[in-house]
Amino acid sequence: MNKSHEKGRTLQRSQPGFDAEILGTSFNAHDPGRRPEWIVQANDVFDVVSAINRARGNNLKVGICSGGHSWAQNHIRDHSLLIDMSRLNAIEVDAPNLTAIIGPGCQAGDLNRQLAAQDLFFPVAHAYSVGMGGFLLQGGFGWNSRRFGLGYENVTGLDIVLANGQLVHANEKENADLFWAARGSGPGFFGVVVRFHLKLHKRPKFIGLKLQVFRIRHLEEVLAWADKTGPSVTSNVEFQIVFNRKAFGIMSHGLEVLAPVMADSYADAKKDVAFITSSPVRKLASLTLPLVPMSMNMMMNTGEKTLFLPNTEWFADNMWIDGPVDPIMPRLRMIADSQPPAPSHALWLNWNAPQTRTDMAFSVESRTYLALYGGLRNKADTAAHRNWATDHMRALEPHSHGIQLADENTGRRPARFVTAENLARLDQIRAVRDPDGLFNAWMGRPDRAV
Numbered sequence: 520m521n522k523s524h525e526k527g528r529t530l531q532r533s534q535p536g537f538d539a540e541i542l543g544t545s546f547n548a549h550d551p552g553r554r555p556e557w558i559v560q561a562n563d564v565f566d567v568v569s570a571i572n573r574a575r576g577n578n579l580k581v582g583i584c585s586g587g588h589s590w591a592q593n594h595i596r597d598h599s600l601l602i603d604m605s606r607l608n609a610i611e612v613d614a615p616n617l618t619a620i621i622g623p624g625c626q627a628g629d630l631n632r633q634l635a636a637q638d639l640f641f642p643v644a645h646a647y648s649v650g651m652g653g654f655l656l657q658g659g660f661g662w663n664s665r666r667f668g669l670g671y672e673n674v675t676g677l678d679i680v681l682a683n684g685q686l687v688h689a690n691e692k693e694n695a696d697l698f699w700a701a702r703g704s705g706p707g708f709f710g711v712v713v714r715f716h717l718k719l720h721k722r723p724k725f726i727g728l729k730l731q732v733f734r735i736r737h738l739e740e741v742l743a744w745a746d747k748t749g750p751s752v753t754s755n756v757e758f759q760i761v762f763n764r765k766a767f768g769i770m771s772h773g774l775e776v777l778a779p780v781m782a783d784s785y786a787d788a789k790k791d792v793a794f795i796t797s798s799p800v801r802k803l804a805s806l807t808l809p810l811v812p813m814s815m816n817m818m819m820n821t822g823e824k825t826l827f828l829p830n831t832e833w834f835a836d837n838m839w840i841d842g843p844v845d846p847i848m849p850r851l852r853m854i855a856d857s858q859p860p861a862p863s864h865a866l867w868l869n870w871n872a873p874q875t876r877t878d879m880a881f882s883v884e885s886r887t888y889l890a891l892y893g894g895l896r897n898k899a900d901t902a903a904h905r906n907w908a909t910d911h912m913r914a915l916e917p918h919s920h921g922i923q924l925a926d927e928n929t930g931r932r933p934a935r936f937v938t939a940e941n942l943a944r945l946d947q948i949r950a951v952r953d954p955d956g957l958f959n960a961w962m963g964r965p966d967r968a969v
């Protein structure tokens with residue numbers, strides 16, 4: 520995956536090794552069957568500009584990848600030229616000014632480690648190897664983003680190569696249309712981002728984790744409690760529940776109540792997670808760990824070794840849910856009962872979005888986030904379970920408020936990911952900035968599959 524130490528090459532579809540290079544860009548080990556005509560492994564901005572010209576000259580569309588973590592493998596498209604940005608992964612931190620400039624190929628974990636060493640913080644993605652490029656463009660649900668904002672809310676500017684090959688800077692004042700569009704258009708953005716300018720935070724003094732585990736038979740009681748208590752949980756805590764067939768400690772089907780917490784002191788953090796220690800369902804728990812200090816680096820690496828395994832075919836889907844959990848409880852039980860083997864898992868996340876955010880393309884979020892990640896490691900499981908996530912999400916559509924582009928599955932199940940007003944505005948900006956439709960758009964959108 521991370522090949523940034525090797526000099527990037529340009530390969531055509533007919534050349535030996537082409538398929539391996541294409542599939543090697545993707546975290547998801549599934550082969551989507553689609554193939555671009557060229558891959559350009561960019562070493563610098565000049566390679567990006569010449570790739571754009573090559574695509575134009577060959578009448579091809581442009582696909583882009585940075586970390587290759589799109590579950591849907593959005594970047595692997597037919598009739599296109601793929602620009603692989605993983606080698607543009609520089610990280611420059613300006614600690615006194617609390618700013619950084621990063622390449623889109625930089626990994627969440629690498630950025631976090633550099634910042635931790637200087638007592639600084641950015642709400643990076645939860646797994647180490649996620650590319651910051653795709654993560655930031657779709658919004659960026661980072662560590663404790665309820666407190667620090669979405670990843671993209673901490674971006675102050677971007678350097679972008681446009682469809683005409685021009686390199687421009689975009690921020691709130693300069694090329695403001697591009698800045699607005701980049702904040703949430705995700706896999707439908709119409710330009711190649713070559714650098715992000717970030718605003719950093721002081722690192723919270725305490726970072727830790729509270730964990731409680733229940734057997735799956737308690738699903739209804741635990742989710743009813745979580746749903747009720749969620750709105751009052753402080754934004755210091757990222758309150759979530761994972762359905763796991765190999766739940767921590769019990770190594771069987773269970774619910775992991777996970778509460779990463781960031782606070783000014785251990786005492787404050789303990790108060791923040793007291794809702795778990797004193798909950799009405801606590802006596803049903805098979806296991807409750809005390810609040811333990813834990814580095815983000817450790818949590819990110821643990822996630823990749825337990826839930827987010829590589830060399831796995833992934834089929835993910837997701838939705839925002841606005842109402843209370845009761846009407847969907849029978850379906851949640853069906854999701855658990857039909858859950859494929861680990862590392863497949865379901866995530867229930869307490870979000871309770873803020874009332875207002877700055878004006879940007881990102882515009883759909885809600886009370887609760889539900890995502891299903893079918894992670895299949897042998898052919899029989901793939902045949903049996905590849906539709907697990909999509910089918911359950913389809914059945915829940917009447918309760919849904921839309922989706923996150925982070926875990927999008929729009930090629931198989933088109934769904935609302937921005938408001939209709941913002942979709943229209945994105946289309947208008949695209950028509951001006953990419954009049955010939957050089958860049959691939961989303962694989963599916965609410966008004967039609969593309």
Ligand SMILES: Cc1cc2nc3c(=O)[nH]c(=O)nc-3n(C[C@H](O)[C@H](O)[C@H](O)COP(=O)(O)OP(=O)(O)OC[C@H]3O[C@@H](n4cnc5c(N)ncnc54)[C@H](O)[C@@H]3O)c2cc1C
Nearest residue numbers: 584585586587588589594623645650652653654660706712
């Ligand atoms: C294990 C794992 C953990 C994850 N954890 C989180 C999480 O905690 N929070 C969260 O919000 N999301 C998370 N995601 C989802 C992830 O953020 C998105 O899939 C994101 O798109 C990944 O970025 P990437 O650069 O690695 O992916 P890529 O597949 O490289 O990019 C996705 C799409 O973004 C566009 N893009 C990428 N780079 C550029 C660029 N330089 N210029 C223009 N367009 C570009 C392209 O359209 C591309 O197809 C996770 C995904 C995985 C697989």
